[in-house]
Amino acid sequence: MRYTRLAHVLALCVGLLAMAASAQEIEDHKSYPGTGDRTLRIISTADLEVFEPYILAFQEDRPDLTVDYTVASSIELYRAIRGGGVYDLALSSAMDLQLQLANDGFARSYRSTQTDALPEWARWRDLIFAFTAESAVVILSVDSLQGAPLPLTRQELILLLREHPERFLGKVGTYDLRESGLGYLFATQEARSTDAYWRLSEVMGRLDPLLYCCSGQMVDDVISGRLVLAYNVLGSYAAERLAGETGGKVQIVRMQDFANVMLRTAIIPATAQEVEAAGALIDGLLELGLRDDPGDWPLPPLRQTGEVSSAGFGPIRLGPALMIYLDPLNRRAFLDEWENAMEQDTDPR
Amino acid sequence: MRFLLVEDNGELAEAVVKRLALDGHAVDHAACLAEAKEFLAGASYDLILLDVMLPDGDGRAFLAQSRAHLETPVIVLTARAQVSDRVGALDQGADDYITKPFDFSELEARCRAVLRRRGGSARNEIAMGDALFDPMSGSLRLGEDCVTLRNRETRLLEIFARHPGQTLSKGQLLDRLFSFDAEVTENAIEVYVGRLRRRIGPMGLRIETVRGLGYRLETAAG
């Protein structure tokens, strides 16, 4: 029983991964040629269409540089850098993995007036620099509420799911913590901060949740109607994708009892060859990160979200404590518990 | 004049006493300061001749301490030629000083100068016939008439006055009138005697030439 359930979940994940992989194979890599023969190699977790404006802006200043952009999951990115992959810049939403890389000596230190201008919470040791602050949100289709008010806390969400399982069964999506670095980061930080996380997980586990590797697909599935609720989606992606949506059928809800705020960070890998260009791009990103007006950019600046959500919860702290949940023992323990929550009987009746 | 000689050297003292007596001065001799004080207590003197180096003390110290109550003029006899010593003696109250060995004519000249400065405290006028001769000032008076003799004339007249009625040889006069450093011939005596004759003639005094012997003063009375 237990094993079949797990196999089911795993099969779903593999399927999703395969889908994602095939999708990535088309878009996972793009080169923006410059006039010169130097190439800045970026590995990033940000989707191409999200990050492309930044690259183009950068090339306006440095037209000589060819920018080679590779999209990878945060775990892939982590493994690539750790494995000695040659990149000049690594941009990731998984702060813990970035910190682990920096702590273990896979990052190169960099200092400029821009990095000095960063608030203390937005950098660590001249190795990691945050340039966006993005919060985790819940998106759900308004139809599923059937007139009920939007759930604003986890408790309300738990009640909603528990009282109306028929509306949500098989239509709830969240990160597969085993595959998504960001999902794992969100989950561990949330578990540390609120006990409602495990209860919510159990409730979701009973609803036969679909597990995803990436925010983008979750948002797509909500829009397409395959999902009615996606939990812990990157707010920035959601806003981006829902921009075209009309009628307010899908709502973005930020939990008010606790909301994770993730810092998208950059490191210059120790293997970098175009250090100067990487630094220049970091400076550009930080300048945008420190802007006051959100403007037209796909990703939010550091302060906007920081200030709004600082009504209690700042962004996740950059520091060695992030490495705690990456410890294999802890990770195993955490994932065991999570799998237990997710593999409950889908048929209580 | 009456002198008090304070001098510890007996031989010098004896010679000085004898020498001054030849000119008709009375001299008491004290060999030390103590003796000098005794003499001063018992008699009054026209002048004190004070040696500075005495067995019972320094003559200058004695001067300094007795100057306040001693009215008698003092001429210091010093063996030093040092300028500083001379000035020092004057500073401490001596009226004049003379360096040993001394010329008695210079000593006399200094004595006269000192006494004259003191305003004639010792007025030793000598009666010469009807005239009165003051050897200190060199004045010769006869009634209302008065002549003032020059220095050497005064001393020449004084010599005659001290030896009334005596015939004095040119050599004797020469010794007393001139110091010894210049060669003076006896003709000079004749010149001075001639001058003196003209000055004192109106006062009834005559200098007779004693042929082959010298000169003699004749008063009108004599």
Add this chain to the structure above:
Amino acid sequence: MIRSMSIGRRLTLLLAGVAALLSLLSWSMVSGLARQAAARTQDNVLAASASTIAETLRSEQGEVRLELPYSAFSMLGAISEDRVFYRVTAGERLLTGYSDLPAPEPDQANSRVTFGNGTYRGAEVRMVSVRRVVLAGDRPVSVIVTVAQTLDGVAAISGQISRFAAGLSLAFFVLAVGLSEIAVRTSLRPLNSFAQSVSRRGPSDLRPLRPGAPAELVPLRGALNRLMERLAQSIRRSEDFIAEAAHRVRTPLATVRAQAEIALRSTSDAEDRHRLRQIIRAVDESSRSAGQLLDHATVAFRAEHLARDPVDLAELVNQTTEALTPTAEMKDIELKATTVSVTVHGDAVLLYSALRNVLDNAIKYSPEDTTVRIDISEAGAEARISISDEGPGFGAGPAEELKERFRRGGNTEGVVGSGLGLTIAADVLAAHGGRLDLGAGQKGEGACVTLVLPTS
């Protein structure tokens, strides 16, 4: 070299050196303490971190289990941004963490907490190991939790404090040097005023120095006083000796002279008289030359330590004229002084000696019944005393030659003293920066000797 350095500079340098040493010492002490304090703080947090991890050790189904508590690393992150490494081993088996992280060698076999330093991944690290025995099933397993942290935070904190301490020490040093400069100047003031009081003294001032010097200068004052006392004694003794010698020589001479005069009075024999006069002249000559030799020596001595007292020339002329009037009168010579008050700076005794010698000379060479004029005049920066007589004069020839002749021929002329007398006068004037001019009288007759002295 250092011996000739001024005490003030030496003291200032010495005090500055001491201040520098103390500053350096205080800086290194503060730096050391700061480093120690920072290191101890790090040690404490590291130990707390390792202990927190060790607290979670437990045994489950015969296996040693643990979970890393969030606080274990968050407390490390709270004190600095240092990199953190860790390792947990049970016996020989790695439970979790960095397998190649070295563990500090426990200095005692059963000490629970061990600290150590090492290098890991290219960085200096401070390590702590906490040992805990866990019963796995039925066998005790020794579990070692090692947590290491790089030293950048400690270095940053101690560097910051060290820089601050360096600034403070530098300020202290500058202040100390300034204060020591003041202190040195203050404490050397008595020495300077002491030196001034010694150097202000006249050349013949051998009185003892007044008391009132600081204790350190009392020995110097004593030594100086003793030296001056000895010097004064020596001068007194030699003066006494000269006086005694002169007295011994001159008193018999005086006796001889007096006796010769007496003998001269009592003989009329021309030959005897001639001899006696020769005796008297010889006595006078020896006496005069002895006197002038002594004068010459006095002048030479005093000219070396020339006093610079104000001297009124009018007073000087009056004094000299008065002293020589009896001598002049003996030859019916009139001394006619025309004086104006002019002040020069010099040794009154020497100037008196010079003037007296010149005047004495003039009287000696003047014929009977003549006049010797003494005139004071002032022209430009010079004061002049002219003594003119109606004597035979110096004869033909340039004045300088005459002076030279007098200098050189003083003893060979047979007229002892005359030459030396002018030499004395010329020496005195030269010592005063002046000169002795010899020349003819106003109408080309007689001699005119002029004493020229600078007035400034």
